[in-house]
Ligand SMILES: [Ca+2]
């Protein structure tokens with residue numbers, strides 16, 4: 001009986017096809033971690049990115065770096081040196097103006113393949129929060145209204161997201 005169950009388990013495991021980009025040195029979830037640009041995005045939107053499922057690894061066909069998470073995929077693009085998280089529908093791109101969100105079917109004008117996609121709509125971002133995009137009030141926003149954590153806050157902080165004035169908003 002035990003042998004039969006083991007056989008079933010092995011059969012089930014063998015039938016789960018891994019994405020071709022997962023290299024053999026990808027770590028298991030309990031030993032993986034976020035580093036460098038992937039850590040930057042994860043720490044800014046931890047609830048959006050989720051936890052890691054593997055360590056960063058390379059796609060040998062285009063040189064991109066990849067890391068699977070519980071909510072999607074982190075990608076460092078060799079083509080334009082930007083780091084992106086996608087949940088399969090939306091993408092958060094850490095570009096020259098901080099972290100910006102768009103649909104996967106759109107591009108920001110500063111992305112290398114922008115000419116081949118419709119442009120992402122213009123977003124109004126308050127200059128008090130330069131590493132992310134938070135629209136100016138009204139309405140007033142609080143930490144529970146936004147996905148961003150531990151982001152830079154400059155005066156005048158119109159949403160009052162940095163109550164202790166240490167220039168870090170919505171601390172984890
Ligand atoms: Ca507020």
Ligand SMILES: [Ca+2]
Nearest residue numbers: 162164166168
């Ligand atoms: Ca603070």
